[in-house]
Amino acid sequence: MPELGKYAFEVVLAYGASIGLIAVLCGASVWRAKRVKTALRAVEARRDKS
Amino acid sequence: MSLWEYANPTKFMRLSGAVLPWVSALAAISIVSALYWGFFLTPEDFKQGSTVKIIFIHVPAAMIAINAWFMMLVTSLVWVIRRHHVSALAARASAPIGFVMTLIALITGAVWGQPMWGTWWAWDPRLTSFLILGLFYLGYMALWEAVENDDTAADLTSVLCLVGTVFAILSRYAVNFWNQGLHQGASVIRVDGVTGADTAEKVSNVYFYPLALSMLGFFLLFVALVLLRTRTEIRLRRMQALLARERVN
Amino acid sequence: MISLLIRDLRIATRAGGGAGLGLAFFLMVVILVPLGVGPETQLLARIAPGILWVGALLACLLTLDRIFALDFEDGTLDALVCAPVPLSGVVLVKSIAHWLVTGLPLTLISPLLGVLLNLPAEGYLWLMASLLPGTLSLSVIGAFGAALTVGVRRGGLLLSLLVLPLYVPTLVFGAECASSLMNFKDPLAPFIFLIVITLGALAFLPMAGAAALRANLR
Numbered sequence: 001m002p003e004l005g006k007y008a009f010e011v012v013l014a015y016g017a018s019i020g021l022i023a024v025l026c027g028a029s030v031w032r033a034k035r036v037k038t039a040l041r042a043v044e045a046r047r048d049k050s
Numbered sequence: 051m052s053l054w055e056y057a058n059p060t061k062f063m064r065l066s067g068a069v070l071p072w073v074s075a076l077a078a079i080s081i082v083s084a085l086y087w088g089f090f091l092t093p094e095d096f097k098q099g100s101t102v103k104i105i106f107i108h109v110p111a112a113m114i115a116i117n118a119w120f121m122m123l124v125t126s127l128v129w130v131i132r133r134h135h136v137s138a139l140a141a142r143a144s145a146p147i148g149f150v151m152t153l154i155a156l157i158t159g160a161v162w163g164q165p166m167w168g169t170w171w172a173w174d175p176r177l178t179s180f181l182i183l184g185l186f187y188l189g190y191m192a193l194w195e196a197v198e199n200d201d202t203a204a205d206l207t208s209v210l211c212l213v214g215t216v217f218a219i220l221s222r223y224a225v226n227f228w229n230q231g232l233h234q235g236a237s238v239i240r241v242d243g244v245t246g247a248d249t250a251e252k253v254s255n256v257y258f259y260p261l262a263l264s265m266l267g268f269f270l271l272f273v274a275l276v277l278l279r280t281r282t283e284i285r286l287r288r289m290q291a292l293l294a295r296e297r298v299n
Numbered sequence: 300m301i302s303l304l305i306r307d308l309r310i311a312t313r314a315g316g317g318a319g320l321g322l323a324f325f326l327m328v329v330i331l332v333p334l335g336v337g338p339e340t341q342l343l344a345r346i347a348p349g350i351l352w353v354g355a356l357l358a359c360l361l362t363l364d365r366i367f368a369l370d371f372e373d374g375t376l377d378a379l380v381c382a383p384v385p386l387s388g389v390v391l392v393k394s395i396a397h398w399l400v401t402g403l404p405l406t407l408i409s410p411l412l413g414v415l416l417n418l419p420a421e422g423y424l425w426l427m428a429s430l431l432p433g434t435l436s437l438s439v440i441g442a443f444g445a446a447l448t449v450g451v452r453r454g455g456l457l458l459s460l461l462v463l464p465l466y467v468p469t470l471v472f473g474a475e476c477a478s479s480l481m482n483f484k485d486p487l488a489p490f491i492f493l494i495v496i497t498l499g500a501l502a503f504l505p506m507a508g509a510a511a512l513r514a515n516l517r
Contacts, residue, residue, distance in 0.1 A: 005094060007101045007165050014104045014161040015089060018111065018154045022271070025150045029275055033282045040289045047292060185464040192460055196451045205514035206447050210461065213443065213507050217465045220496065224471040227489070 057134035059284050066277045073277065077270035084264035092256060104162045106261055110268035112155040115183065118148025118272065122190070123215050126208035135287070136280065138204035141211065142194055143279030147272060149187035156180055175225040182221050186214050200287070300384060300392055307396035310369070321358040321401040322408065328354035329412045340417045347416035348426060348477035354412075355405050355434055356466055363441040364458055366397050367449040367512070376449070380516055386509035394442035394505070395435075402434025425486045426477045429493060433473035436497035439504050440465050446508035450515040468496055 088106030095102035125141040128134060159177060160170045171177065193210055197203035332350045333343055370376040379389050409430055410423050418426065444462035448454035476489040 005099050007099045010161050010165055011089075011100050011103050014107060014158045015085070017157050017161070018107045019085075021150055021154050021157075025147065026271075026275065029278050029282070033278055033285075036282050036285045036289065040285045040292075043289050043292045043296070047296070182464055182467055185460075189457075189461040189464060192457055193447065196448070196454065196457050202450065202514050202517065206511055209507050209511050209514070210447060213504070214465070217468060220468040221464070221471075224468040224492075227492070228471045228475060 057132070057136050059136055059288075062136050063281060063284060066281055070274060070277050070281070073270055074274040077267055077274050080263055080267035081271060082267075084260050084267050087260040088257075088264060092260060098166060101162055101165055102257065104158050105257065106264045108155060108158040108162060109261060110265045111151045111158065112180070113265060114268050114272050115148055115151040115155050115180070117269075118144045118151060119183065119186070119211075119215070119218070121276070122148070122211050126211040129204055130208050130212075135204075136284065138208070139283040139287070140276060140280045141207065142204075143283055144272075144276050145187055145191050145194070147275050147279075149184060149191065151268075151272075152180060152184040152187060156184065175222070175228070178225045179218075179222045182225075183218060186218055190214065300388055303379075303384075303389065304392050304396055307393060308399060311365075311396065311400045321362045322404055324361050325354050325358040325405055325408075326412065328357060329415060333416065344417040344419055345481070347413060347418040348422060348481070349474050350416060351409055351412060351418075351426060351430070352433070352470060352474040352477060355402070355409070355430060356437060356470055358405060359401055359434060359437045359441060360459055360462060360466075362397065362401050363445050363462065364448075364455050366393050366442050366445040368445075371449045371515075376512070377516060380513065386512060387505040390442055390446060390508040390512065391439075391501070391505040394439045394508075397442060398435045398438035402430075402438055406430040406434060419481055421480050422477065425480055425490070429473045429476040429486075429490060432494055432497040433469055436469050436493075436500045437466060439497075439500040440469070443504045443508040443511065446511040446515070449512065469493065472496065 085106060088103055092103060094100050121144045122141045125137045125144070128137040129141065156177070159180075163172065164170050190207060190210060193207050194203055197206055329350060332346075332354075336342065336346070367376060370379070380386060382389075406427055409426055413423060413426060441462055444458050444465065447461060448458045451457055472489045472493040476486045476493055479486040479489060
C-alpha cells in the first residue's frame with residue numbers, strides 16, 4: 001500500500017467505486033451472454049430433433 | 051473483400067468470436083497494469099497530493115463516455131442508410147457502456163473535486179454537460195426497451211441519436227455560455243513536445259505514460275464489451291426468430 | 300394544411316381538449332414556488348425569470364402527449380400519412396397548433412404572473428420576447444419527442460425523459476435572456492442564440508418527427 005497522504009480516503013473511494021462499476025458492467029454483460037447462449041442452444045437442439 | 055462483409059451476422063459472429071478472447075485479455079492486462087502503475091508507482095503531485103492518481107480512471111472513462119456516443123452515432127447512421135442489423139445492434143450494445151463510463155467520470159470527478167475545489171459538485175460547464183450526456187444515454191436506452199418491434203425501435207433510436215447529437219453539442223455550448231467553470235481545459239493532449247512557460251500546468255511524463263496505457267486499456271475494454279454485447283443481441287434475435295418459427299409449426 | 304390547423308385548434312379548445320390545462324399548470328407552479336421558497340420579495344425578484352421559464356417548460360411538457368396520441372388511436376394519423384401533403388408539414392402544423400394553444404397564451408399571461416413574483420419593471424419586455432420564440436421551439440422539439448413515443452403504451456414518462464435533455468439549450472438561453480438585464484448583462488446575445496435554435500428546430504425537427512412517425516406506423 002503506497003503512502004497516500006491526507007487524501008487516502010478520496011483516492012481509494014474513487015478507485016473502488018470505479019472498479020466496482022466496471023466489474024458490475026462486465027459481470028452483467030458476461031452473465032447475459034451466457035444465459036442467452038444456453039437458451040439459444042436449447043432452442044436449436046429442439047429444432048434439430050424435430 | 052470489404053468492411054461491409056462483416057455486416058453479415060454469421061461472418062460477424064465468426065470474426066468477433068475469434069477476436070473477442072484476445073481483445074478481452076489485452077484489455078484486462080493493460081487496465082490492470084495501468085491502474086497498478088498509476089496507483090502504486092506514481093509520485094504525488096506537489097499541489098494536488100495523491101488525488102492526482104484519480105486521473106488514471108477519470109480521463110479514460112470520460113473519453114470512452116464520449117466515444118461510445120460517437121460510436122452510436124456512426125452505427126445509427128449505417129443502420130439508417132444501409133439497414134444492416136448488426137449495426138443497429140452494436141449501437142444498442144454500446145449505450146449501457148457509455149452510460150456506466152459517464153457515471154464513473156462523474157463519480158471520480160466529484161471525489162476529486164471535493165478536496166481540490168472544496169465541493170462535490172459545481173454547476174460547471176463540463177460537469178453539467180456530462181450530466182446531460184448521462185440523461186441522453188438514459189433516454190436512448192429507455193426508448194430501446196420501450197418499443198416492442200425491433201426494427202421500429204432501431205429506427206426510432208437512430209433518429210433520436212442523430213437529433214440528440216445535435217442537441218448534446220448545443221447544450222455543451224449553452225452551458226459554456228451560462229457559466230464559466232472551475233474545470234481546467236483539456237491538459238492531456240498538449241503533453242509531449244511542448245516545453246515552455248506553462249510546464250507546471252501540463253501533465254508531466256511521469257503521469258502521462260500510465261495514463262496513455264490506461265486510455266488504451268479502457269478503449270480495448272470498450273471494444274471487448276461492445277463485441278460481447280453485440281454477440282448477445284444477435285443470438286437473442288436468432289432465438290426469437292426460431293421461437294417464432296416454432297410457434298407457427 | 301390550413302384546414303388541419305383549424306381542425307387541431309378546434310379539437311384542442313373543445314371541452315376536455317386540454318388547452319386550459321397547461322395554463323392552469325403554469326399558474327400553479329408560479330403560485331407554489333413562493334410558498335416553497337418563502338415570501339421575500341428580493342429573492343423572488345431574482346429567481347422570477349427562472350421560475351417562469353421552468354414553469355413554461357413543464358406546462359409545455361405536460362400537454363405534449365396530446366399532439367399525436369388521439370390521432371394515433373382513432374386512425375387519423377394513418378390517413379394523414381397517406382394524404383397528399385408532406386408528413387413533415389403535418390408535424391410542423393401540429394406543433395404550431397400546440398404552440399398556439401399552450402405557448403402563446405402562456406407568454407401572454409406571463410407578465411401577470413411576473414407581478415406575483417415581483418419581477419422588476421425592466422424584465423417584462425425581455426421575458427415576453429424570450430418566451431415567444433422559446434415556447435415555439437419547446438413545442439416543435441416536443442412534437443418530435445411525441446412522434447418518437449406515439450406507439451408506446453403509457454409513453455408519458457418516457458416522453459419526458461426523452462424531451463427534457465433536448466430542452467436544455469432552449470431553457471438556458473431563454474432564462475439567460477429573460478434575466479440578463481437584471482444582472483446587468485446584454486440580453487441580445489442569448490436572444491439571438493434562442494432565435495437560431497428556434498429556426499433550426501422549425502427547419503429540421505419536423506423532418507425527424509416525420510421519419511419517427513413513419514417508423515411507428517409501419
